[in-house]
Amino acid sequence: MPYFLSPRVIFGKGAMKRFAAELEGKGDRAVIITDRVLKDKCSELVESLKAVGYDVKIWDEVEADPTLDIALAASRFLLDCNPQWVIGFGGGSAIDTAKAAWVLYERPDLAGGDLTKSILPKAVLNLRRKARLAAVPTTSGTGADVTWVAVLTDRAMNRKIVFAHNDIVPDLSVLETSLTLGLPKGLTASTGLDVIAHAIDGYTSRQQTDFSDGPCLQAARMAMEWLPQVCRDGSDVAAREKMLNASTIAGLGFGNSNTGLSHALGHSAGAVFHIGHGRAIGIALPYSLAFISTKPPYEGVPDPLMRLADIARFVGIDAASPRAAADALIDRIRSIQKEIGEPMSLKEAGIPEDRMNAEIDTLVKIAEKDPNMFTTPCECKGEALRDLFMKMWRGDD
Numbered sequence: 492m493p494y495f496l497s498p499r500v501i502f503g504k505g506a507m508k509r510f511a512a513e514l515e516g517k518g519d520r521a522v523i524i525t526d527r528v529l530k531d532k533c534s535e536l537v538e539s540l541k542a543v544g545y546d547v548k549i550w551d552e553v554e555a556d557p558t559l560d561i562a563l564a565a566s567r568f569l570l571d572c573n574p575q576w577v578i579g580f581g582g583g584s585a586i587d588t589a590k591a592a593w594v595l596y597e598r599p600d601l602a603g604g605d606l607t608k609s610i611l612p613k614a615v616l617n618l619r620r621k622a623r624l625a626a627v628p629t630t631s632g633t634g635a636d637v638t639w640v641a642v643l644t645d646r647a648m649n650r651k652i653v654f655a656h657n658d659i660v661p662d663l664s665v666l667e668t669s670l671t672l673g674l675p676k677g678l679t680a681s682t683g684l685d686v687i688a689h690a691i692d693g694y695t696s697r698q699q700t701d702f703s704d705g706p707c708l709q710a711a712r713m714a715m716e717w718l719p720q721v722c723r724d725g726s727d728v729a730a731r732e733k734m735l736n737a738s739t740i741a742g743l744g745f746g747n748s749n750t751g752l753s754h755a756l757g758h759s760a761g762a763v764f765h766i767g768h769g770r771a772i773g774i775a776l777p778y779s780l781a782f783i784s785t786k787p788p789y790e791g792v793p794d795p796l797m798r799l800a801d802i803a804r805f806v807g808i809d810a811a812s813p814r815a816a817a818d819a820l821i822d823r824i825r826s827i828q829k830e831i832g833e834p835m836s837l838k839e840a841g842i843p844e845d846r847m848n849a850e851i852d853t854l855v856k857i858a859e860k861d862p863n864m865f866t867t868p869c870e871c872k873g874e875a876l877r878d879l880f881m882k883m884w885r886g887d888d
């Protein structure tokens with residue numbers, strides 16, 4: 492992708508106050524899109540926006556794995572309130588709901604058509620005629636605050652609807668560390684592994700560029716350094732800030748190069764076995780890296796083995812050869828997983844053998860169709876993919 496997309500990112504001390512200052516004079520109506528649990532955490536934001544002249548409304552009906560119906564309901568609320576700013580406040584579900592609702596508020600004409608065909612990269616959307624979009628992440632994982640995609644579920648048709656368009660990248664990302672302090676350890680651990688996967692997938696992607704490489708390397712180093720500490724002590728503000736920043740920096744990296752095999756495998760395992768995104772991706776990551784570093788890449792694609800060796804060097808691993816460096820990097824990821832208490836295999840995540848055997852064909856079928864296969868640097872299908880899933884279940888080294 493010969494361009495680099497990024498919102499303005501507000502980070503560090505007093506980010507929330509500086510967010511309000513950023514909005515001053517740019518409107519007088521804002522809508523916050525969040526869920527019922529997080530609504531209470533919005534009070535500082537509401538007060539600071541009121542102080543700079545905004546009437547603030549909250550729509551708090553976001554659900555996990557947001558549906559198209561939820562996004563449509565949020566867009567109707569926006570149409571009633573007519574804000575100049577739409578603010579997604581929460582984890583990936585809240586931010587994706589805000590992205591989709593904002594698109595449908597800007598373009599209510601799209602709601603009546605086939606949304607799977609409307610919001611694709613080449614569509615002319617003409618957004619930002621009514622409002623701008625801001626994202627305030629409260630977890631450190633998805634990078635949704637800086638990426639160009641929103642994923643919804645169409646329950647009626649039992650399918651995913653992906654809004655994918657450059658214009659969906661938020662205008663502002665606001666990284667307020669204090670919002671992440673209460674995250675439970677399990678969620679901190681699994682979303683942190685997702686950050687590492689975003690960074691490494693983004694660096695080894697077929698679509699990597701000079702511009703995506705830098706953020707991916709930096710995010711990999713930060714997340715691998717700080718994830719164990721933030722899991723040891725969730726009240727460590729410095730560690731929380733590093734993980735929040737790493738999540739967004741990884742988003743800037745993979746958002747401009749896309750993710751790869753760990754996400755194709757993780758999406759499939761997550762969908763079939765109902766395992767959360769970060770956990771499923773975390774289980775898949777070491778196996779996917781071992782795979783891409785031992786197979787020939789597609790023509791013209793940077794060798795994943797050399798790319799993993801780059802990352803290993805950047806995170807401080809000293810090794811005698813690229814192979815040894817890549818193996819040491821994969822070992823480092825496994826030891827982080829172990830230290831933070833995340834499962835190393837599907838078996839350890841509670842999937843019994845008979846269920847695995849019953850679902851293996853479905854796992855392969857879903858993964859083969861996953862868009863992340865197109866950005867994976869080497870071919871992975873059929874028998875090879877089946878072997879990989881069985882390794883993921885057994886927990887082979």
Ligand SMILES: [Fe+2]
Pocket residue numbers: 633685688689754768772
């Ligand atoms: Fe992810």
